[in-house]
Amino acid sequence: MKRFIGFVKKEIYHILRDRRSLFILFGMPIAQILLFGFAITNEINHVKIAILDRSNDEQTKEIIQKINATSYFTVEEYLYRMEDIEKIFKSGRVKAVLVFDKNTAKDLTKEGKTQIQLLTDATEPNTANTIVNYINAILQSYQVELNQNEVKPYQIAVESKMLYNPELKSVYMFVPGVMTIVLMLVSAMMTSISIAKEKEIGTMEILLVSPLHPFQVVIGKVFPYIFLSIVNATVILLLGVLVFKMPINGSMALLAFETVLFIISALSLGLLISTISKTQQTAMMISMVGLMLPVIILSGFIFTISSMPWPLQVISNIVPAKWFIISIKGIMLKGIGIQLLWKETLIMMVMTLIFLGLSIRNYKIRLE
Amino acid sequence: MNTDKSIWVKDLTKKFGDFTAVDAISFEVGKGEIFGFLGANGAGKTTAMKMLIGISKPSSGAAMVAGYDVFHQADLVKQNIGYMSQKFALYDDLTIKENARFFGGIYGLTNTEIKSKTQQLITDLGIQEVVNQNVGSLPLGWKQKLAFSVALLHEPKIVFLDEPTGGVDPITRRQFWEMIYKQAHNGTTIFVTTHYMDEAEYCDRVSIMVDGRIDALDTPTQLKKQFDATSMNEVFLKLARKLAH
Numbered sequence: 001m002k003r004f005i006g007f008v009k010k011e012i013y014h015i016l017r018d019r020r021s022l023f024i025l026f027g028m029p030i031a032q033i034l035l036f037g038f039a040i041t042n043e044i045n046h047v048k049i050a051i052l053d054r055s056n057d058e059q060t061k062e063i064i065q066k067i068n069a070t071s072y073f074t075v076e077e078y079l080y081r082m083e084d085i086e087k088i089f090k091s092g093r094v095k096a097v098l099v100f101d102k103n104t105a106k107d108l109t110k111e112g113k114t115q116i117q118l119l120t121d122a123t124e125p126n127t128a129n130t131i132v133n134y135i136n137a138i139l140q141s142y143q144v145e146l147n148q149n150e151v152k153p154y155q156i157a158v159e160s161k162m163l164y165n166p167e168l169k170s171v172y173m174f175v176p177g178v179m180t181i182v183l184m185l186v187s188a189m190m191t192s193i194s195i196a197k198e199k200e201i202g203t204m205e206i207l208l209v210s211p212l213h214p215f216q217v218v219i220g221k222v223f224p225y226i227f228l229s230i231v232n233a234t235v236i237l238l239l240g241v242l243v244f245k246m247p248i249n250g251s252m253a254l255l256a257f258e259t260v261l262f263i264i265s266a267l268s269l270g271l272l273i274s275t276i277s278k279t280q281q282t283a284m285m286i287s288m289v290g291l292m293l294p295v296i297i298l299s300g301f302i303f304t305i306s307s308m309p310w311p312l313q314v315i316s317n318i319v320p321a322k323w324f325i326i327s328i329k330g331i332m333l334k335g336i337g338i339q340l341l342w343k344e345t346l347i348m349m350v351m352t353l354i355f356l357g358l359s360i361r362n363y364k365i366r367l368e
Numbered sequence: 369m370n371t372d373k374s375i376w377v378k379d380l381t382k383k384f385g386d387f388t389a390v391d392a393i394s395f396e397v398g399k400g401e402i403f404g405f406l407g408a409n410g411a412g413k414t415t416a417m418k419m420l421i422g423i424s425k426p427s428s429g430a431a432m433v434a435g436y437d438v439f440h441q442a443d444l445v446k447q448n449i450g451y452m453s454q455k456f457a458l459y460d461d462l463t464i465k466e467n468a469r470f471f472g473g474i475y476g477l478t479n480t481e482i483k484s485k486t487q488q489l490i491t492d493l494g495i496q497e498v499v500n501q502n503v504g505s506l507p508l509g510w511k512q513k514l515a516f517s518v519a520l521l522h523e524p525k526i527v528f529l530d531e532p533t534g535g536v537d538p539i540t541r542r543q544f545w546e547m548i549y550k551q552a553h554n555g556t557t558i559f560v561t562t563h564y565m566d567e568a569e570y571c572d573r574v575s576i577m578v579d580g581r582i583d584a585l586d587t588p589t590q591l592k593k594q595f596d597a598t599s600m601n602e603v604f605l606k607l608a609r610k611l612a613h
Contacts, residue, residue, distance in 0.1 A: 006473035010462065017461045017502075202455030208423050209451040209528075210474045211443060 003212065007220030014194065015224065021190065029182040029232050033239050036174035044130050048076040049096045050088050057105030063116075066142055067098070072134050089121055096120040096131050175240035176328045177301030179233055180321045183259070184266050184295050186229045189287035191270035195221055196283035199274075214363065222267050229263040249335030255328060258341070261348050262324040268355035269320075275362035295321040323347050373432070374399050374526050374557035375420065380429035382415050389415040391580035392429060397573075399525075402548065402558040404568045407577030408608065413561050414530070416577070420559070421528050422446050434525045447475070450524035454531040456515035460504030464495065467503055468518055475522035482521075489517045509540035516547060526557040533564060545570050565601040574600070576607055583607055 015021055049067070053060050068075045076094050079085060085097050099117035107114035118135055120128040198204040198221075207217050237255075240246040248255065269291065277283040297303060298312065299321035305313055316322050323344040330336045330344075338345065375397040382390040390412045397403045407413045418424035420433050422442035431438045434448035458467045465486055472482035490499055493513055503511060512532065519527060529548075533541045545567065552558050552572075560571065568574050568588060575585040584591055584607060588600055595603045 003474050003476065006470055010459070010466070010470045013462055013466065014459070201460070202453050202457030203459060205423075205453055205455075206451060206457050206471075207474070209421050209446060209449070210471075211447045211476070212474050 004216065004220060004223075007212075007216075008224055011194070011221060011224045015228075024190065025186060025228055025232070028185070029178070029236055030239065032178045032182065033175065033236055034243075036178055037171045037239075037244050044072050044127065044134060046074050047072060047096070047127070047131060048094045049073050049098060049131075050077045050079050050085075050094045051075055052079040052082070052085065052097060052099045054102045055100040055104040055106075059105040059108055060100045063100075063139065063142055064098075067135065067138055070134075070138065085119060089119075092121075094121075095124075095127060096135070098135070171240070171244040172246060172329075172333060173301070175236065175244065175246050176325050176332070177299070179236045179240075179259075179328070180262070180299060180301060180324055181292070181295055182232050182236060183229050183263055184291055184321060186232055187225055187263050187266035188270035188273065188291050189284065190228075191222055191225050191267055192273035192277065192283040192287055193280050194225075195271070195274035196277050196280045200279050218271065218363075222271070225267060225270075226263060229266075230260070233259050233263070246332065248332050250331035251337060254338055254341070255331045258324065258327045258331065258345065258348075261345065261352070262320065265320045265348055265352035265355065268352050268359060271359040272355050272362070275359050294319045298322065299325050301325060318351075320348055320351050372399075373397060374401070374434065375403075375559065376432040377420070378430045380416065380419060380431050381427050382412075382419060382424065383427045388580055390419070393577070393580075393582045395575055395582060395585055397526075397557055397559060399557055400552050400555045402552050402560065402570065402572045404571030404574040405559060405561045405577070406568055406574055406604065407561075411577040412580040413577055417528060417530060417559075417561065421449060421451055447522075448525050450519035450522070450527040452515050452519040452527070452529050452532055454534040456508070456511045458503045458511060458515055458518065461502055463502055464490070464499050464514065467514075468521060471518050472521045477522055485521050489514075489521070493517060509536050509543075512536055512540065512544060513547060516544070520551065520556070524556065526559060527551070529558065529560040531561055531563060533562065533567065541567070565599065565604055568600040568604075576604065578607060 015025065051064055053064065064075060067073050077088065079088065079097065085099070088094055088097065097119045099119065101115065101117070104114050104116060116139070118132060120131050122128040195204070195218075198207065204217075208214060212220075237248075241248065270287070273283055273286050273290070277286055294315075295301070298305070298308075298316040298319045300316070301321070305316050305322065308316070327341050327344045327348075330341055373396045375395075377396070378394050379392040380390060380394070381388065381392050393416060405413055405417065415424065419426045419438060420431060422433075422438055422445045426438065433445045436444040436448065438445055459470070462470065468486040468489060469482055472485065477485070490496055493510075495510065495514075498506065498510075503514065506514070516527075516529075516532065533544055536544070541564075548558055548560070548570075560567075562568060571588065573585065573587050574591060575582045576591075577583070584594070584603070586594065591603050592598065592600070595606045597603045597606060
C-alpha cells in the first residue's frame with residue numbers, strides 16, 4: 001500500500017508539473033463546454049431581416065411588429081422594390097427578407113387565407129432553416145390570436161410539442177457530448193501517453209525490474225486518471241446544470257455509475273493503446289485518430305447516427321461513446337432508469353472486458 | 369548447484385519460435401566480482417540479461433541470481449538486484465530527492481532509511497546545491513552517476529548495468545568506473561555489458577557472446593594471451609574474424 005501511495009504521488013507530480021497536460025486536464029473541459037454552450041448553437045438571436053411590404057395594411061404591420069418584438073429578429077431595413085432584395089442579400093446586411101404581396105391583407109380578410117414569401121440566405125443552411133422555423137412559429141401564433149376573435153366552430157389546430165427539450169436547446173446535446181470527449185481524452189489519451197512516456201524514457205524497464213508486480217505498475221499509472229476523470233465529469237455536469245440549466249431528471253446514482261463505467265472502458269482502451277505504442281507520439285496519434293475522431297463523428301454527438309449510410313451506422317455500434325451518450329441523455333433528459341438502459345450498460349461492460357482482456361494479453365506477450 | 373556464487377547459470381536457453389537467441393550458455397560470477405558481458409549487437413546479450421533480471425522467462429536451463437531461482441523466485445531475484453540501463457532512466461520532472469524517494473519506496477525502504485540514504489548519496493556525489501532541481505536540468509554525466517546511486521539505494525547484492533557509459537565523455541566514464549570499483553570493493557557484484565573494449569580491461573573477468581553462445585570467458589589478461597592479442601579490442605576482432613572464416 002505504501003508503495004502504491006508513493007507511485008500515485010509520483011504520478012501526480014508528473015501531471016502537476018507538465019503545463020500542457022494540466023491545461024488539457026482542467027482548462028479544456030471548461031473551455032469546451034462554454035464554447036459549445038455559448039458559441040456553437042442552433043439558436044438565433046437578433047437576426048437582421050428586411051421587409052418588403054407591398055400590402056401596407058393593418059394586418060401586415062401587426063405581423064411585422066410581432067416579429068420585431070421578439071429577441072430573435074430585428075428589422076434592419078424596409079425595402080420598396082423587388083430589385084432591392086438581391087442587392088441587400090449580396091451586401092450581407094440581412095439574413096432574410098419577408099415579402100408581403102399587394103393582396104396579402106385583402107386575401108386574409110376576404111378569403112380567410114393568404115400567402116407570405118420568406119426569402120433566406122441559405123449560404124448558412126442551419127441558420128436559414130432555423131429562421132424559417134422561427135418565422136413560421138411567430139406567424140402561427142399570430143394566426144391563433146386572429147382566430148380567437150372569430151367564431152368558427154370546427155377548427156383544427158395543429159399543435160406540435162418538442163418533448164424532453166422543449167426549447168430545442170443545443171446545449172442539452174453538447175453537455176453529454178463534451179463530457180464524453182473530455183472523459184475519452186483524459187482517460188484514454190492521457191493514460192496511454194503517460195505509459196508510453198515511461199517506455200520512451202526507459203523508466204518502464206526499471207519498474208519492471210523492480211519488485212513491483214506489473215499490475216501494480218499499471219494500476220498505479222491508471223488510478224490518478226480515474227480520479228481526475230471523475231473530477232472532470234463533475235465539473236462538466238455542474239457547469240451544465242448551473243450555467244446552462246440542464247436538468248438531471250433521472251437518478252444521480254445511475255448517472256454516476258454509467259459515468260464511472262465509461263471512464264473504466266476508456267481507461268482500458270488507453271491501456272490497450274499503450275501496449276501497442278512505444279513512443280508518446282505513436283500513442284497520441286493512435287488516440288487521436290482511433291478514439292477522438294470516432295467519438296466526435298460516430299457517437300451521435302454532432303451527427304445523427306440514424307441518418308448516416310448503413311456501413312457507418314454499423315461501425316458506430318463499436319464506439320463505446322455512442323452507448324454512453326445514449327445512456328446519459330436518457331438519464332438526464334428523459335429520466336429513465338436501468339430497466340430501459342440495461343442494454344447500453346451491458347454493451348459497455350462487455351466492451352470494457354474485451355479491451356482489458358486484450359491489453360492483458362498484449363502486456364503478457366511483451367513480458368515473455 | 370552452487371549458492372556461494374552471486375550468479376550461477378547452467379545451459380540457459382531462450383528461443384523465439386525457431387530462432388535461438390541464447391543458446392545454452394553457462395557461467396558463474398563470484399561475490400564482489402566485476403563481470404564484463406560482451407558481444408556484438410544481436411549476439412544475445414540483452415536477452416540473456418533479461419532472463420537474469422527476471423523480466424523474461426527462459427525456455428530451458430537453470431539460473432540462480434543472488435541465491436534465488438529465476439524460474440520460480442523472480443520476485444526475490446528482483447528484490448535483491450539493482451538495474452541501470454543506458455538510458456539512465458530517472459524522472460526528468462522530479463527532483464533528485466523525489467526520484468530517490470520514489471525508487472527507494474518501490475523497493476520497500478522505510479521513510480527513515482530513504483532519508484538517510486538520500487543524504488548519504490547527496491554527500492557522496494557532492495550535489496548539495498542541486499538537490500531541489502529537476503533531474504532533467506542536470507548534465508548527462510551527473511544523471512548517469514545519480515542513476516547508478518539510485519540503483520544502489522536498496523543495497524542490492526548484484527547490480528546489472530546495461531551499457532552504462534553510452535554517450536558520456538571519457539572523464540565521466542573514468543569517474544563512473546571508479547564508482548563501480550568502490551562498490552565492488554564493498555562486496556557488491558557488478559554485471560556489466562559494454563561496447564567499449566577499454567572498459568572490458570577494467571573487468572575482473574570477461575565473457576564474449578557470439579551468436580547466442582559464450583565463445584570466450586576469462587580474465588582480460590588470460591584472454592589476450594589465449595588470442596595472442598595486445599588489447600581486448602584485438603581479442604574481440606579475432607573472435608569475430610574466427611566466426612567469419
